Amino acid sequence: MAKNKTRIADATRCLMCYQPICDIACQKKVFPAGIIHALHLKNEAGAYLRSAENVSCLHCDDAKCEKACARGRVDSPIRIQEICRYVSQMKNISRESTQAELSVNFCGIRCENPFFLASSPVASSFEMCCHAFDAGWAGVSYKTISFYQSREVSPRFDALPGEHPFSFCGFKNLEQLSPHSAEENFEIIRRLKERYPEKVIIASIMGRNCDEWTVLARMAEEAGADLIECNFSCPQMAKQGLGSDIGQDQDLIALYTRATRKGSRLPIIAKMTPNIGNMELPAMTAIANGANSLAAINTVKSITRINTENFSSYPDIGGQSAVGGYSGQAVKPIALRFIRDLASYPPLKGIPLFGIGGITIWQDALDFILLGCTALQVCTSVMEYGYRIIDHLKEGLSIYMKQHDIASLDELRGLALPNLVQPEQLDRERKLHCEIDSRRCIHCGRCYISCLDGGHQAIGWEKRTPMIDKSLCVGCGLCTLVCPTEAISLVNSL
Template structure:
């Protein structure tokens, strides 16, 4: 039996159900952790996956009890665990999987507060009581932004979550219509006190939401007294059932200014203003917050959305007795939008020095590194945890450390803002040359996807030969690289850049 190809291995890891207390690992007679290897590979921690599978013990195993206990076999076929583990073992033999140097440091100071790592739970159901946050701290999260507290307990609806899928992906985006904490203020304050007593070195951010200036000041005062390290002002929840709350505030720079001032009147702690993406430009409310005295910015909150219209009943999701409402959209697909808003703020002369806690589509260490390269010094995660659990922190930490080590960095602070100089105005881009696509004939499988897309959505610059491989018509090609975007096996890359022929 031969190891899987990289393409097949990716399909196997993507198809794994990522089971809790995975039966495949529990029943491995060789003491391997196939579930951990599959999860690491799935979350872009390729070297970490290879390191966990070092030693080709699976090749000689004939029992395959791991695969016999694969839960996926109940709905389809089992994951090809043996083939995948042989692939990972082969990768380990060809890749530098040396141990992570102890000098690689993920700690970072944010708003004057020392954090053991930048990975925090964001203000949501994933950080909504003592037991949950304590468990996350035990697993390695550097901090948590507790679910938003107020002086009132909202009446919630059921159900309040929905997902959106695309082709073989069961989950690419997420909608919620959940409001602030469903615990009383006193209950939440008791959680804060106990968390800080039991985990003094973890960072606790208190997210607050007031209904007027007096409430913002009062909430700031009581969460400060309860032991919070930082306060986050929720100016951005898109579906609060009441006027003058959430994104209603974030869309109005004058209210942002007023409520930031009111918050500062009740605390000496650093204050973050959490921004809504439901605006054309985030800079005006962010500037208002900083002018009012905020320490930094948190961005982005969820995006107003409507999801999944049932074409039988014409109701939408989540369906509450056939009715729904505009809710907040999150998940991997909002990452480009979040990065754009953060970029715009970091490039603005009045905001370039503002510390930013970034969120919106962070699932892997690579997503996290992109946010830090855009200028964030702190990261908040929700939707990934809701899908996969707190355990994603393992590969976020391991993957980030391995990345930093591979690039010669010793401190995570070194990558903050590194991408900003490479993002310029559209007028500053080179428009005097063209980069033609380059085709890898060995990788190409002859599916014709590049040809279809170029013919129907591009510039008709490809033909297919008799053996179904693409041939470039250079006189028609404009170098748009749509072909590379749609290629399912990565057989098309950027070739040599040449001057335009005028």
């Protein structure tokens, strides 16, 4: 088990190269990059399906792929051969067709799958959207269109590192609106809809007053957009009264939603801000005034870190910075909480939800669906890895559905909601304690020090061996989270 985890962890070190040189170097034509990339994105079944029935790695002696690995120029190469051999011998995974029915209906519009690009830099030009559609994305929320022409800063991005180098845990941006004029953007939408009539195009808009919201909505419908998204949530606008300033003011939400409805008959999505304590009430206001659906969340107001030399923050713009929007995997728990709140609020029952926030792997997507989302929007992981992640998002979700005999995503929507209850409803009589599997324990002492300094002093340490004191153990689970070999489990106390 530990060795298998090490192999998968090594795959996450992969740089996810464009035109991977390991594929070029492999004389057996295994195309190892696809296998490694699948593991990197937690798509183990997809990695297995990419491996040959009797993978040639089993009989390869020269490992030219590893010698060519670009990661080796940074520190050490990925152990490609060992990983591919491990993948080819995985068990309990079928090689049968894995394509499940991923189509969804959002506000009466058929979407070939639930995956959309969020309104952001990843959906900001004709060429980019074409590339995304060709890759397999069902639709785009085109980067917010406005008559207000924002001026951007340089640089405008910062990131906090993830679990391995060259990856993002969280991502901060100071970018605002589309760099093109409203007329140019709607012409792009018209051309996109003409070329890709089966794809779904959302026009994200933002006005400075009622007239602008109405005109933008009318222009969106005339351009052929399928839906309109009201951006009530961008947190880094350089002008007051826009973006998240609207999303925190129910009067403005009501005013601008009505103005948008005045300009168009298209379904309206209200994109909500997480920079607020209660999202249900502003969401209700949007629905009551003409919105048909909700999207959550936009980015979280943030300061990522401080430059300890000049005492500015990042991104550093001439020695200054500003509060910006935080996204990526770090905000996913916040997004899930808001989605749960919206989906569980009785007056909003049946309102379609777009889930946004930290979606990187197919399991992330499934989490949002299980909490009630119909469709999903992705941004930061595309900025990090490219449009190609759609293959693993669709494949991983399809394999899960096939394995669990799920015919439609409708069957999964909201299944987790009944199990998320109020704290006072939790079973307070249930008692667990920890047990250590001595065969897996590597005597590192991580469980001991965590329990000693952060738990209940229920683990002793004798001759480099941890010992559980059941009389002190409260079953908090901290030790199970820090153990590197999964040697500790929670069991019922007698």
